[in-house]
Amino acid sequence: MTEHLSIPTPAGSFDAIAAGPADGRPVLLLHGFPQAAIVWEDQVAVLGDRGYRAVAPDQRGYSPGVRPETVAEYGMSELVSDVLAIADGFGWSRFDLVGHDWGAAVGWWTAWEHPDRVRTLTAVSTPHPGALAQALRTDEDQAMRSQYMRDWRDRSTERRMLANNGEALRRMFEWKVSTTRVDEYVQRLSEPGALTAALNWYRASRPAAKIGKVEVPTLYVWSTEDVALGSTAALDTENWVSGPYWFQMLEDVSHWVPEEHPEILTGLILEHLSRR
Template identity: 80%
Template sequence: MTEHVSIPTAAGAFDAIAAGPADGRPVLLLHGFPEAAISWDYQVAVLGDRGFRAVAPDQRGYSPGVRPQAAAEYGIDELVEDVLAIADELGWARFDLVGHDWGGAVAWWTAAEHPARLRTLSVVSTPHPGALGEALRTDEDQQLRSQYMRDWRSSGTERRMLANNAEALRRMFEWRVGNSRVDEYVQRLSEPGALTAALNWYRASRPAGKIGKVGVPTLYVWSTEDVAFGSTAAFATEQWVTGAYSFQMLEDVTHWVPEEVPEVLTGLLLEHLASK
């Protein structure tokens, strides 16, 4: 049974959903934009039923208790520190880390910089930042796909996204996520300051240093109809993993993998976790 918990840290209290026995093998799941922890509710429930202790937090800016105003507070260093702070508060010396979209980017950086903390890494949609960076330099298709990242840094983005009953926000989900779930995302992001906080992930300055290769056993799941991430970076991600690596390509699935094909993704996660 899924429960709602609050995780206090020095940065503030993170809201989260959780399931499974307190002494179960720990799994932390990180959501992306413009979603929330509940994007993982199916995976959290199944993992909990299988004896894992699965926790999915509303990340920085999405949890009202951790919503700083300045874009500078949403740099990758702060986001990785949140992951470690949450794990520390939960008493997890080592854990399995799962991420989708922006949560996937944070997961890659965490694995690269703190490999000793992770048992395994599973990333959905988001290629390794090194592979994505190279594609942005050399691949016109990826450059076009990523134009939105620059567009969303403009000051009028919140107004455009929330206009006409948040039509632009709703359209992002490509009708692959249930209306009631999208309604909840829109309601959350319509709270004062919430959408600005979420967009600050894009407005924060990018890391000055280069990310290294990942030696943690890694599962990478990419879907062929993903509008944000093309095949160039997806296929190149293997070059950035030195540990055991599994690449799973889902045909005819969009960017919203955790909610569009929850059973398929959960099966892949369980297989990966069981192998390590």
């Protein structure tokens, strides 16, 4: 049975969904843009049924209790600190980490900086940041795909995305996610300050230090119809993991893997966890 939690941290209280026994092996699941913790609803429920303690928080800016106003407070160091603070709040010395989209980016950085805390990493859609940075420099296709990240830094983005009942936000999902779920995402991001907070993830400065190879056991799931993330960085990601690595390519699947094919992704996560 899925629970709704409020997780207190020094940064504020994170809203979250959770399932499974309190003493189960901990799994933390991180969502991306423009979604929320409920993107992991199916995975949390199944993991809980299998005896894991699965927790998916609404991340910084998405949780009303952790919605700072300044762009600088959405830097990667703050996002990684949130992951550790949430884990500390549960008393987890080690935990499995799962992320999609921006959540995967945070997952890569957390696993690299804190391999002592992260037992395994499952990254969905977003490749290793080093592989992506290299592709942006050398691959014209990836540079074109990523142009939106620069465009969204413009302060007119909120108005454009929310116009006509969030029409632009709705189009992002390519009709691969249920209308009911998309309605909820749009409603949440229509709350005062919510979309600006979510877009501040794109506007914040990224770390100057180069991220290195991840040493924890890693599953990377990439889908061939992902409009934002091409094959160059996806195929190069194996060169950025020094630990055990498992790459799964999903044919004819969009960027929205957790909701488009929840059963497939949940099965991959469970198999990855069972190996460690």
